[in-house]
Amino acid sequence: MSPEDGSALPLERTSPPSRWLRAAGALAVIAALGCAPRPAAVPATAGLAVLDGGYHPLRERFEAERNHPRLLVLASPT
């Protein structure tokens, strides 16, 4: 990955540093927005949901939470 090919960041694609820089970036944004870890009394969030061609279950949750402002983040995991 390099600036010449229009990539977002001048980082190696497969190195551990780039992998965790990206994950850490998304984590920092989420933490900054007030979605930091809560005490253990709160039930655990469900695991990773796999989207299908109709964007299920994201679309259904997006609709169900329409009384809230929503942040949708798309990021590479590595």
Add this chain to the structure above:
Amino acid sequence: MLAPLPQTDLRVHLVWVPILDSDTQAAAEEAMAAMPKNDPRIHQYWDTGGQLATALGRVLGIPPRRGDAAASSPSSSGASGLAWDVYLLYPRQARWPAAGAPPAPARWMHQLNQVTSAQAPFLDGSELRRWVGAPLPGH
């Protein structure tokens, strides 16, 4: 940037998308493990096949990069790139019609070189926090 906004009722949908060769479901599960735990406001997803990244690339008008699947696919009719490293903010009452494309956000930021400042600003954490705490355009 890291000072939280505990009063917000924001909901976060974090979608891991396959962009790089190393982006697999296993990698997404590993990345998920690094995110805040036990917070019901956060949902995480794996965008198998990059369908959401492709659809949102069209919605946002993201120009293609060399190597973008959406740009190089023979069946692709447009010149849209993939949406990744993007932060899309939706107001209350924003809807996503059944079987429809994802809606356009009220505001968004990105970390993509090919997106112009006229389209959307580059990610600025402080500004994004301000957006979350302020009324969105038209609402």
